[in-house]
Amino acid sequence: MYLADTHTHLYSKEFNTDRDALISKAMANGVKKFYLPNIDSGSIAPMLELEKQYPENFFAMMGLHPCSVDAGVENELAMVKNWLQQRPFVAIGEIGIDLYWDKTFFEQQQHAFKTQINWALEYNYPIIIHCREAFEPIYEILKSYAKLPKGIFHCFSGTLEQAHKIIELGNFKLGIGGVVTFKNSGLDKVVEQLDTEHLVLETDAPYLAPLPFRGKRNEPVYILEVAKKIAALKNIGIEELGKITTANAEFIFGNG
Ligand SMILES: [Zn+2]
Numbered sequence: 569m570y571l572a573d574t575h576t577h578l579y580s581k582e583f584n585t586d587r588d589a590l591i592s593k594a595m596a597n598g599v600k601k602f603y604l605p606n607i608d609s610g611s612i613a614p615m616l617e618l619e620k621q622y623p624e625n626f627f628a629m630m631g632l633h634p635c636s637v638d639a640g641v642e643n644e645l646a647m648v649k650n651w652l653q654q655r656p657f658v659a660i661g662e663i664g665i666d667l668y669w670d671k672t673f674f675e676q677q678q679h680a681f682k683t684q685i686n687w688a689l690e691y692n693y694p695i696i697i698h699c700r701e702a703f704e705p706i707y708e709i710l711k712s713y714a715k716l717p718k719g720i721f722h723c724f725s726g727t728l729e730q731a732h733k734i735i736e737l738g739n740f741k742l743g744i745g746g747v748v749t750f751k752n753s754g755l756d757k758v759v760e761q762l763d764t765e766h767l768v769l770e771t772d773a774p775y776l777a778p779l780p781f782r783g784k785r786n787e788p789v790y791i792l793e794v795a796k797k798i799a800a801l802k803n804i805g806i807e808e809l810g811k812i813t814t815a816n817a818e819f820i821f822g823n824g
Contacts, residue, residue, distance in 0.1 A: 569598025571810045572817040573791050574743055575662070575696065575722045575770035576602050578626075579614040582774040582785055591622065594788035598810065602626045602788070603821060605662035605696050605722070608636035609647050627823065629661040631684055634677045634698055635669060641676045645683055652691055658821045660688040661696025662722060668700040681709060685717070694718040694820045696743075703730055710737055718820050723747065723772055728758045735766050741816050743770040746778035746786065749797045760801045764812045768820065769794055 573594075578587060591602075602622075604615050606629055619628045630651045632644045651657075663684040665677045688695045695717050699706050703726055710716060718739040724731065725747045734740050744767055748755045759767070769791055777786035778793040792806075799809040 569807055569810050570814050571599045571769060571791055571795060572601035572603070572814045573599055573771050573773075573788060574603045574720060574768045574817050574820075575605055575745070576773045576788060577605065577607070577611075577775075578602060578773060578788060579604060579611065579618040580774055581614075587618075590787050590789070591625075594791070595625070597789050597792060599788055599791055600625060601814070601817065603658060603696075603817070604628045605633075605659075606631050606648075607633045607662075608644055612647075612651065627658040627821065629659040629696060630657040631659075631661045631663045631696070632680055633662050634664050634666040634680065637673050637677045637680045639673070639676070641673070641680050645680060648684065649687065652687060657693065658823060659694045659696050660684050660691075660717075661720075662698040663695060664698035664700075665702035665706050666698060666700040667702045667705075674705075678705065678709065681706070685709070685713065688717040688719075689715065692717070694720070694739075694822075697721050698723070699726075707733060716740075720768055720820055722770060723776065725753065725755050726758075728761055731758055731762055731766075735762075739820075741768045741820055742766055743768050744798060745770045745772050745794055746776040746782070746790070748801075749778040749793055750782065751779075756797070756801055759798060764798075764802055764804070764809065765816065767798065767813055768817045769798075769813045 722743040724742040773786040
């Protein structure tokens with residue numbers, strides 16, 4: 569088995585007491601690659617520390633999360649740009665628009681999103697998109713570009729029509745996590761109709777643990793529950809699903 573977790577915040581303090589044990593357990597179960605999305609200036613140090621500890625398996629991104637966008641957006645963006653100039657990263661992420669928690673800084677969120685897409689194009693990096701209650705504004709921005717980077721719609725939980733719109737953009741994959749296991753999420757019906765070539769796996773740990781762990785802290789090894797569920801929906805073996813989705817992840821991040 570060879571699985572890639574394309575979106576995990578394993579550097580969060582929620583894992584400070586047992587991080588290494590959880591990583592060993594996940595690796596023993598075939599989870600070999602972990603992609604770390606940044607949040608803001610506060611998450612960079614622990615993220616880079618984790619990457620340094622496991623340079624073969626953990627890969628850091630750089631970016632500003634839409635929920636960390638406020639009146640101080642220019643300072644945070646300057647910090648992102650500064651890091652981009654200092655060392656390579658596997659992607660710009662996570663970036664996007666979130667209108668679920670707060671709409672106050674919608675304009676600044678759009679500005680930060682566009683600025684970081686431009687940097688992705690400049691540095692030739694993929695983008696990892698956080699989209700919550702914001703499919704239309706995000707799609708509108710993406711459509712305004714003549715050329716787009718590769719990317720992942722992280723934690724995709726939209727409709728089949730939205731999935732097709734994303735796929736038609738070009739080199740975009742859909743990040744599928746614990747939500748696909750939730751009863752009545754409807755995401756299982758959508759995933760069932762999508763070709764596996766468009767899918768990548770993610771935990772979004774510590775958030776969104778799959779069934780039967782829903783509501784608990786999400787752990788890296790729980791990605792197996794997501795893989796099992798999708799494999800069953802697509803009527804293929806879990807090994808085969810792992811192979812396909814890991815290849816998809818490596819296509820995006822370019823580190824196969
Ligand atoms: Zn995230």
